[in-house]
Amino acid sequence: MTTPGYATERETTEGRVFTVTGGDWDTIAGNIDPLSNEKIVVNMGPQHPSTHGVLRLVLELEGETVTTVRPVVGYLHTGIEKNLEYRNWTQGVTFVTRMDYLSNMFNEVGYCLAVEKLLGVTDQITERTNTIRVMFMELQRIASHLVWLATTGMELGAISMMLYGFREREYILDIFEETSGLRMNNGYIRPGGLAQDLPESAVRKIRDFLKYLPKKLKEYEALLSGQVIWQERTQGVAVLDVTGCLSLGITGPVLRSAGLAWDLRKTMPYCGYENYEFDVPTATTADVWGRYLVRVAEIRESLKIVEQALDRLRPGPIWIDDKKVAWPAQLALGVDGLGNSLEHVAKIMGQSMESLIHHFKLVTEGFRVPPGQVYVGIEHPRGELGVHAVSDGSTHPYRVHYRDPSFVNLQAIPAMAEGALLADVIAGGASLDPVMGGCDR
Amino acid sequence: MSTHSESDGGVPVTAPVGANLDAPAQTPPSPDKGMFGVQGTGDVSGFGGLARRRPTGVDSPRPFGGYFDEVYDALEEAYPGFADAIEKVVVDRGELTLHIKPERIAEVCQIMRDDESLRFELCSSVDGVDYLGSDNRRFHISYQLTSMTYRRRVRLEAAVADGQSLPSVTGVYPTADWQEREAYDMFGVVFTGHPNLTRILMPDDWEGHPQRKDYPLGGVPVEYKGASIPPPDQRRVYQ
Numbered sequence: 001m002t003t004p005g006y007a008t009e010r011e012t013t014e015g016r017v018f019t020v021t022g023g024d025w026d027t028i029a030g031n032i033d034p035l036s037n038e039k040i041v042v043n044m045g046p047q048h049p050s051t052h053g054v055l056r057l058v059l060e061l062e063g064e065t066v067t068t069v070r071p072v073v074g075y076l077h078t079g080i081e082k083n084l085e086y087r088n089w090t091q092g093v094t095f096v097t098r099m100d101y102l103s104n105m106f107n108e109v110g111y112c113l114a115v116e117k118l119l120g121v122t123d124q125i126t127e128r129t130n131t132i133r134v135m136f137m138e139l140q141r142i143a144s145h146l147v148w149l150a151t152t153g154m155e156l157g158a159i160s161m162m163l164y165g166f167r168e169r170e171y172i173l174d175i176f177e178e179t180s181g182l183r184m185n186n187g188y189i190r191p192g193g194l195a196q197d198l199p200e201s202a203v204r205k206i207r208d209f210l211k212y213l214p215k216k217l218k219e220y221e222a223l224l225s226g227q228v229i230w231q232e233r234t235q236g237v238a239v240l241d242v243t244g245c246l247s248l249g250i251t252g253p254v255l256r257s258a259g260l261a262w263d264l265r266k267t268m269p270y271c272g273y274e275n276y277e278f279d280v281p282t283a284t285t286a287d288v289w290g291r292y293l294v295r296v297a298e299i300r301e302s303l304k305i306v307e308q309a310l311d312r313l314r315p316g317p318i319w320i321d322d323k324k325v326a327w328p329a330q331l332a333l334g335v336d337g338l339g340n341s342l343e344h345v346a347k348i349m350g351q352s353m354e355s356l357i358h359h360f361k362l363v364t365e366g367f368r369v370p371p372g373q374v375y376v377g378i379e380h381p382r383g384e385l386g387v388h389a390v391s392d393g394s395t396h397p398y399r400v401h402y403r404d405p406s407f408v409n410l411q412a413i414p415a416m417a418e419g420a421l422l423a424d425v426i427a428g429g430a431s432l433d434p435v436m437g438g439c440d441r
Numbered sequence: 442m443s444t445h446s447e448s449d450g451g452v453p454v455t456a457p458v459g460a461n462l463d464a465p466a467q468t469p470p471s472p473d474k475g476m477f478g479v480q481g482t483g484d485v486s487g488f489g490g491l492a493r494r495r496p497t498g499v500d501s502p503r504p505f506g507g508y509f510d511e512v513y514d515a516l517e518e519a520y521p522g523f524a525d526a527i528e529k530v531v532v533d534r535g536e537l538t539l540h541i542k543p544e545r546i547a548e549v550c551q552i553m554r555d556d557e558s559l560r561f562e563l564c565s566s567v568d569g570v571d572y573l574g575s576d577n578r579r580f581h582i583s584y585q586l587t588s589m590t591y592r593r594r595v596r597l598e599a600a601v602a603d604g605q606s607l608p609s610v611t612g613v614y615p616t617a618d619w620q621e622r623e624a625y626d627m628f629g630v631v632f633t634g635h636p637n638l639t640r641i642l643m644p645d646d647w648e649g650h651p652q653r654k655d656y657p658l659g660g661v662p663v664e665y666k667g668a669s670i671p672p673p674d675q676r677r678v679y680q
Contacts, residue, residue: 073619074642082651086658117534246562246589249616260589267592372533375585375596377565386566386585392575399652403566403585403620411619440642 100438238428
């Protein structure tokens with residue numbers, strides 16, 4: 001039954017240590033006295049379906065009660081911040097979009113707002129661009145919350161929810177694809193504007209989606225809210241009150257589920273959020289149930305914002321007027337993908353040498369950003385996304401640091417899980433909605 | 442308040458000042474050439490004029506404008522060691538930066554959090570920046586504080602030389618725990634009093650601190666289970 005080399009045991013000064021690899025539990029458990037050896041150290045992850053990616057939790061258990069949790073992160077570290085220092089400011093967008101892969105629009109907007117603040121052109125961003133940015137951020141928020149519903153549903157036993165959540169998210173990714181050519185990692189928001197204008201076909205898709213989702217949301221609530229298992233697994237589980245949240249730096253839906261209506265879109269608005277009407281949903285239970293209610297309510301608020309944004313959308317330029325910053329080419333979606341528009345190619349190749357030089361310099365070298373540093377915070381689906389950007393006056397970033405909410409929020413796992421049952425570690429961890437790509441960057 | 446004498450003009454990247462001080466882990470020597478022949482800053486176009494410029498701001502005069510004066514005055518009133526702790530005040534792009542003596546940073550954070558007229562309850566972010574070649578105290582640790590009561594933001598900045606340490610603020614803001622670990626991991630800055638200052642993003646046995654400016658991009662062998670594969674630019678096929 002047992003393969004040699006597996007299920008080994010060795011004597012140490014602290015007693016006998018077993019290595020269990022799965023399927024061989026009985027051979028070990030049969031030999032030890034269950035009463036005197038209650039303490040078990042379980043290494044959960046980094047490859048585990050319930051840890052949302054490559055999160056590793058080292059759990060110390062007394063029976064089924066968790067006494068210690070030690071989260072270990074860093075398995076998805078890709079050095080994006082270091083890489084940014086070797087690319088120009090515009091190219092940075094392609095990197096940062098890959099950090100938190102469930103909310104790439106937020107990574108891009110945070111980065112672009114920081115670059116624009118460094119350039120001092122924040123007020124020159126056109127109305128249309130700001131509206132599209134807001135609309136896409138809210139669509140992304142819906143997509144991210146849907147994935148949260150899907151994965152958390154799966155982890156707590158509601159497999160159908162997983163299928164539904166991902167199905168609905170696909171509609172949003174379809175809208176992104178229609179606009180930018182890519183489902184994820186769009187690289188759509190650029191410093192000073194957008195890669196491409198929003199096509200009419202995407203507007204139609206968004207209108208359809210606004211009609212479609214509210215009905216589906218009701219179905220999910222009917223599926224989950226009244227369901228006893230869902231209630232038992234979430235209510236009173238992984239409680240973290242406002243004091244705990246603030247000292248651990250937890251923001252976003254987790255903080256709002258504890259009752260504090262702190263939302264940067266309201267408290268420190270950016271991109272013109274002060275012009276939209278929406279509420280900041282809160283709960284007072286401070287548990288997984290409260291976080292579920294807050295997230296579902298936030299999807300509804302985001303739908304309201306997207307609808308208002310669609311109504312505000314007026315034709316107009318998407319790039320700022322400053323030719324030293326604005327992308328020189330008009331991009332167009334051709335049969336072979338996104339590329340320079342034919343008129344632009346005809347102009348730079350056939351008519352204007354200066355345009356060609358300008359295009360070449362701006363695209364290969366990039367624009368210069370005056371020296372200094374800024375910090376920009378935006379409301380990400382998981383909390384405050386902070387971008388600390390430093391420029392030394394050259395064409396590429398001196399340093400860009402992302403304060404990713406997944407990274408900061410994961411610190412709360414020990415506070416939520418220690419003293420609770422093993423199963424509640426899963427519910428509590430899931431309620432933080434960590435995305436390891438963002439956490440490890 | 443004082444400014445640094447060598448802080449004007451573009452300074453080319455040369456050997457780090459104080460680089461021979463005993464760092465927690467030694468950085469690998471900076472290679473002449475980065476991956477794929479990249480030199481200096483790695484400006485991909487080659488047109489960028491590779492001299493490093495001066496990234497830090499200069500002292501700002503009073504009044505600072507907005508709520509910045511209120512914050513400054515409130516801190517001066519609440520904190521007895523104010524005159525000694527503040528090195529420089531910079532107001533730039535609508536943001537207030539207070540440069541704090543590194544050994545005072547935890548005390549200042551305590552006042553910033555607890556004083557009624559300051560109330561910076563949330564420490565949004567802690568991270569480092571390496572000003573190699575433009576400041577003798579090359580590592581600047583930034584603390585982005587947020588006051589939810591007054592809806593204000595302030596940045597505290599503490600500069601330390603290579604090998605110098607500063608107090609951890611985890612006693613005031615427990616959220617700084619992982620962020621200080623990241624700053625240690627990436628820059629090798631030691632925070633004294635931190636409960637568990639170990640690497641967080643890089644592997645435990647990694648040598649060097651990757652976000653330092655004299656640490657190369659790429660050029661590191663790929664290691665897996667004892668086997669080592671040289672970086673792409675040193676593989677035989679590219680030579």
